[in-house]
Amino acid sequence: xxxxxxxxxxxxxxxxxxxxxxxxxxxxxxxxxxxxxxxxxxxxxxxxxxxxxxxxxxxxxxxxxxxxxxxxxxxxxxxxxxxxxxxxxxxxxxxxxxxxxxxxxxxxxxxxxxxxxxxxxxxxxxxxxxxxxxxxxxxxxxxxxxxxxxxxxxxxxxxxxxxxxxxxxxxxxxxxxxxxxxxxxxxxxxxxxxxxxxxxxxxxxxxxxxxxxxxxxxxxxxxxxxxxxxxxxxxxxxxxxxxxxxxxxxxxxxxxxxxxxxxxxxxxxxxxx
Amino acid sequence: xxxxxxxxxxxxxxxxxxxxxxxxxxxxxxxxxxxxxxxxxxxxxxxxxxxxxxxxxxxxxxxxxxxxxxxxxxxxxxxxxxxxxxxxxxxxxxxxxxxxxxxxxxxxxxxxxxxxxxxxxxxxxxxxxxxxxxxxxxxxxxxxxxxxxxxxxxxxxxxxxxxxxxxxxxxxxxxxxxxxxxxxxxxxxxxxxxxxxxxxxxxxxxxxxxxxxxxxxxxxxxxxxxxxxxxxxxxxxxxxxxxxxxxxxxxxxxxxxxxxxxxxxx
Numbered sequence: 001x002x003x004x005x006x007x008x009x010x011x012x013x014x015x016x017x018x019x020x021x022x023x024x025x026x027x028x029x030x031x032x033x034x035x036x037x038x039x040x041x042x043x044x045x046x047x048x049x050x051x052x053x054x055x056x057x058x059x060x061x062x063x064x065x066x067x068x069x070x071x072x073x074x075x076x077x078x079x080x081x082x083x084x085x086x087x088x089x090x091x092x093x094x095x096x097x098x099x100x101x102x103x104x105x106x107x108x109x110x111x112x113x114x115x116x117x118x119x120x121x122x123x124x125x126x127x128x129x130x131x132x133x134x135x136x137x138x139x140x141x142x143x144x145x146x147x148x149x150x151x152x153x154x155x156x157x158x159x160x161x162x163x164x165x166x167x168x169x170x171x172x173x174x175x176x177x178x179x180x181x182x183x184x185x186x187x188x189x190x191x192x193x194x195x196x197x198x199x200x201x202x203x204x205x206x207x208x209x210x211x212x213x214x215x216x217x218x219x220x221x222x223x224x225x226x227x228x229x230x231x232x233x234x235x236x237x238x239x240x241x242x243x244x245x246x247x248x249x250x251x252x253x254x255x256x257x258x259x260x261x262x263x264x265x266x267x268x269x270x271x272x273x
Numbered sequence: 274x275x276x277x278x279x280x281x282x283x284x285x286x287x288x289x290x291x292x293x294x295x296x297x298x299x300x301x302x303x304x305x306x307x308x309x310x311x312x313x314x315x316x317x318x319x320x321x322x323x324x325x326x327x328x329x330x331x332x333x334x335x336x337x338x339x340x341x342x343x344x345x346x347x348x349x350x351x352x353x354x355x356x357x358x359x360x361x362x363x364x365x366x367x368x369x370x371x372x373x374x375x376x377x378x379x380x381x382x383x384x385x386x387x388x389x390x391x392x393x394x395x396x397x398x399x400x401x402x403x404x405x406x407x408x409x410x411x412x413x414x415x416x417x418x419x420x421x422x423x424x425x426x427x428x429x430x431x432x433x434x435x436x437x438x439x440x441x442x443x444x445x446x447x448x449x450x451x452x453x454x455x456x457x458x459x460x461x462x463x464x465x466x467x468x469x470x471x472x473x474x475x476x477x478x479x480x481x482x483x484x485x486x487x488x489x490x491x492x493x494x495x496x497x498x499x500x501x502x503x504x505x506x507x508x509x510x511x512x513x514x515x516x517x518x519x520x521x522x523x524x525x526x527x528x529x530x531x532x533x534x535x536x537x538x539x
Contacts, residue, residue, distance in 0.1 A: 031450075038456045045460055049469035053315075055476045057322040060315070185300035188307035196311045203318040208310065 006110060013109035017117035025122050032123060039126030043080075046195065047072060047134055061203035066141035067230055068200060073135025074222035075197035078161025079190070080128035085162070086116040086169045087124065090190075093176035093183040099271040112261055115173060142230075150229045156247060161221035163250030167257035168193065168216070174257065177264035193218045201235040209235050220249040279376060280384040287355075287388025291396070298396045301346060305401040309342040313409055319474075327473030332412040333500050337471050339405030340496045343398035344427065347390050348434040348491045351462040352441075352455055355386045359442040360451035372531060379523055382442075383435050390431040412500050419498070422505040426495035429512035433490040436519030443523065446530040467492045473502075487515040 025032050050072065054065045063071075092115055095101040104114045144150070172186030179185075193212070201209050201223045213219040213236060220242075227234050228243035291298075316334045320326055329337065346353065359382060362368040371378055405411065414420065437458070444454045463469050465488035472484050472493045483489065490512040497503035 035452060035456075038453060042456060042460050045464055046469065048464070052470050052475060053319055056326055056474065057319060060322065061318045179296050179300070181294050181296040182300035184297060185303050188304040192304065192307045192311060195308070199311075199315050199318070204311075204314045208314070 010110040010113035014113040014117045017114060018120035021117070021120035022122050036123040036126040039123050040130045043076065043127045043130045046198065047076075047130075050198065061200040063200040063202065066138050066143070068198070069134050070138035070142060070230065071200060071222050071226055072198040073131055073133075073138050074157055074161060074226060075194050076131030077128055077135055078131075078158050078221055079165050079194040080124065080131045081158065081162035082165035082169060083190075084121070084124040084128060086166045088118045088120060089115045089169050089173035090183060090186065091115075091118065092173040093180040096177060096180045096268070097271070101268070102270050111265060112170070116170075144229060144231070153225055153229060153243070156244075157222060157225045160225075160246030160250040163247070164218060164221050164253050165190065165193070167250070167253035168218075170254070170257040171260050174260040174264035177268050189216060189218075193221075197222050206236075213238070217249050217253065220246040276376070280380055283376075283381055283384040284388035284391075287385035288392045289388075291389050291392045301393075301397045302400045305342040305345060305397065306404050309339055309401050309405055312338045312341070313405070327471055327475075328502065329471065329473065329500075330412070332410045333502070334471070335405070335409045336411040336413065336500060337467075337492075337496050339402050339409075339411065340499070341468055341492055342405070343394075343402040344430070344492055344495070345468070346393040346397045347427070348430050348466075349386075349390075349438060349462075350434070350466045350468055350488075350491055352438065352458045354389055354435070354438055355382050356438040356442040356458070357451065357455065359439075360445035360454070363442070363445035364449055364451070378527060378531075379439060379520070382439065383432070386435045386438075387431055390434075394427070414499065414501060419501070419505075423495055423499040426498050426505070426508055426512060429509060429516060430491045430495055432516045433487055433512055433519065436516055436523055437487060439523045440519065440526060443526045443530055461488060462491075465489070467496075471496075473497075487519060490515050 047069075050068060051065075053060060054068075058064070060068060089112070092101070095104070095115070095118075101111075104111050104118075107114060168189050169186075172183075172189065175186065176183055193216070196204070196208075196212065197218060201219065209219065209223075213224070219235060223235055224238060225243045225246050228240070234240065234242055313335055316338055317331060320329070320331045320334045324330065326334075341350075344350065349356075359368070362371065371381065374381070406413065441454045441458050442451075445451050448454060465472075465483050465486050467488070472480065472489055474480075475483055484493070494503065494508045494511060498505050498508045
């Protein structure tokens, strides 16, 4: 079977498993509504923290509240999408530890698709919704001269950002083949990255910005493309066209994460119990 | 005397249990350090814009961040101690076994959780704190007595933290599913515990309220004590007051739960 065929099988398996979990979730509608709503409130609180900060100041790192909200909305929405679609892969370490990964290995579907769809949590739409609400507020409140390019850049940023965060999730899962107990380290890049991107790049030290631009290219989720939309100078003096390469960065990240995943899967030794 | 030895053994067990997972500890240290870095920069920007916000200068704000990262796991500020385990035991009915042990339910779990806290203070708290102190300007006292008082406040904070989470865990007797309660614990811990923003930087009446809630006893009070912003005795009194109240309520709820609720399973 060719590479394309495998991908098609994987996507099909993913939706079959995810669909099963969605049906099982919706069997308890009230519980689902409550947990989704709860999730929305929980993730909303870090924006409340930003609002509290802006109750005391007019600008943070030279950015106004609508601008920070714009960064926040982009970061939270794209992270939410990645978390919804592939966040379950985070549980891989547990599966390696208790041996239940073996069950996934014997099924006729790609392991990554199964791991990503495992316990597909529809309640995570809460996070996406919350991010989108803040983004909506930012779009209304922002004083920006919209051009067709800027408008087009919005969906590109969200998809590219979700791709980059998705790659981080997969790379983190791959790392758990090696270090099963270290799943928390991944949170530094996923949740930590999402928190980092909520604030303007001008707030952070040069080394940190360099690190998240060139090493773990999270800056391409929102900082770099958003600089074009907001008409601000690019962080680190990057060239203007950098604002448009997020999708390419996302593809490269996904390819690298895919390789890491394969290497991890190949090194897997069952617990044997 | 015999029972003191029993609870000491439970505490040692709690300590050793968490000490077993070294990779998890290293991962936690790494994550706390990264979050500390992110928060430090945002706070520096905030205090740059509003110097002396909440009575802190920049160095104090930075110190607050690293104390928060050091105590995050120690005090299970957003949950993550014994409570999910106890809730699971309530749900499965295993709690019945805990109840006929010749030990007090509350003290048993308190001892185990104190052991966990102590390990996480040493294993997870020290390194991020040292990193922060080395690389950023901090406001730490020279007076060893103040450090000693700080340690006392941290121990009291451990007890208050336990008392809050014990109540959350007992809610499992009525709710069965602990997801919602854990979520509430996460939210209150992050918000009222000062992980999102130091409580003294909260504006107006909201600030007045959150500074009186039990979560203020976790991070805010010990931090203020260490940085010379609060009087040690009044900090101890505030913490001990909440500890007594919450542990007392915990006992009442526990007796209500064990008398009225039919244990699951069998």
